Amino acid sequence: MRWFLSLPLHFQIAAAGVAVLFVALAIKKMLKLLFLLIILVVVIALVYPLFNY
Known part of the structure; x- marks a missing residue:
């Protein structure tokens, strides 16, 4: 650090x-x-129930 100063x-x-x-x-x-991760989670949360029914 001293050499930097x-x-x-x-x-x-x-x-x-x-x-x-x-x-x-x-x-x-x-x-x-x-x-992007949040968007992915939201998309999965929205799409997942559709495939469950």
């Missing part, structure tokens, strides 16, 4: 920005997958 400030800011960007993209992907 000894880097020039603009490098630190750039590295933090890249890290935030990666985290944001990962969260966005996760949310997308979660959204």
